[in-house]
Amino acid sequence: MALLEVNNLDVRFALRQGDVKALRDVCFSLDRGERLGIVGESGAGKSVAAFSLLNLIAKPGYIAGGSITFDGQELTSMSDRALRKVRGHRISMIFQDPMMTLNPVLTIGEQMIECLKAHRRISSREARAISLRKLEQVQIPSPEKRLNHYPHELSGGMRQRIIIAIALLLDPDIIIADEPTTALDVTIQAEIMALLLELCEKHNVALVLITHDLGVVSQVTQRMLVMYAGRVIEEGPTREIINDPQHPYTQGLMNALPQMATPGARLNQIRGSMPSLNKLPTGCAFHPRCDFATRPEGTPRAACTDEVPGFVSSGNCRVACHMVAEMQHAERIPVEEKPS
Incomplete structure (x- = not known):
């Protein structure tokens, strides 16, 4: 059994004009010691998915459906008191900005000791010794x-x-890292990610890495999820997705990398922008930006505009796209040669 299982997770935000679906039917699992990357543009739902794992969604947000099972325990129905024994203890989180995480009026030692004593019955002296060892580890x-x-x-x-x-x-058992190197320069980013990877491997800690940086994902994670408009649209082994992306959106993300452009030419980009969650397009949410949603003669494909795609298998990956089966049985247009 997987250490963490997320099934059909549905997260919404209750607004005056109606509920906004931030996550829709999100499913994934995580084994002990496994490293999972979650990627996508801003607004795709990456951070909401991470916060949902510990039920840290602030009002008016709430988990509307689905299940999150950690080591056999259902977290969505767990009381706040029981959740406190999981948060920061068995599942820890690293946030984007350390200055927003650390208390500015307490010393580092006071904060670390307070964290330890909140979960364990130990003396301040023992807590200080543990804190010192952890600082040495990093x-x-x-x-x-x-x-x-x-x-x-x-x-x-x-x-x-x-x-x-x-x-x-x-x-x-699990560390959730939400854009852990966003505020750092490139050299420090590499050091921090190398350190995090080393510590996870050494202590057999599972990692959920939320990022928009495909380079980091390719170096650190073993599996990855690609999210778009609150839904997982591709899932599978990281190397397989990086080397041969199946979903047109994933292909677009790969093509947008600077190294994919001809030197001196304009960078490749996905046309359009992420749709508003309260005005999602019908059918596949990506179809207004997708080159494959239009037939060669210029007419829209009915499936793409009318039906939400289910998952189909492609190698070791799962892809939510109406076109995957067709592309598997035909010569797929290479990503870099997609029509504009």
Whole structure:
């Protein structure tokens, strides 16, 4: 049995004009020690999916349906008191901005000790010793001194290392990392991701990595989900999706990478923009931006405009696209040669 199983997850936000569906029928699983990447444009639902795992959706958001099973326990129906034993303990989260996560008026040591004592019955001395060991694990220089520092006294990379140390404090089974390197420069990003990968492998910790960076996903994760407008549209082994994307949206993401463009030419891009969640197109949500949703003679494909696509298998991947079966039995147009 998988460590984490998400089935038919439906998350909505109750607004005056009606409920907005932020997530629709999201399904995936995560084994112990496995690394899963979730990618997509801003507004695709990546962070909402991550926050849903710990039922951290703020009102007016709520989980409207589906199940989230962690180690045999159903999290969606769990009481707040029971959830507190899971959050930060068995499932930890690393947020985008460490300055928004760390308390500016408490020292690093006070925050780490407080976290430990909230979940374990130990003395402050024992908690401090554990905190010191975790800072050493994330390669913080002079860790004894850092315990007495306030967040503003540390660099961005140092703060993110401390956030990782706090996430590892209670030896979790899963770490959810939501854009963990967004606020850092490229060199520090690489160091932080290498450190996170090393720690997860060493301690057999499962990782859910939310990012828009396909390069990071290809280097860190074993499996990936591609999300669009609140729905998973492609899932499978990372290498297989990166090397041979099946969904037109995934192909567009790959083509948008700078290295896919001819030097000196304009960068490739997916035309249009992500639809508003309260005004989703009928049928496949991607069809207004998709080159394959229109027939060669210029007429729209009825299936793409009228029917929400189900999943079909393509190799080891699952793809939600009406065109996959047709492309499997015909010579598929290479991504870089798609008609404009």
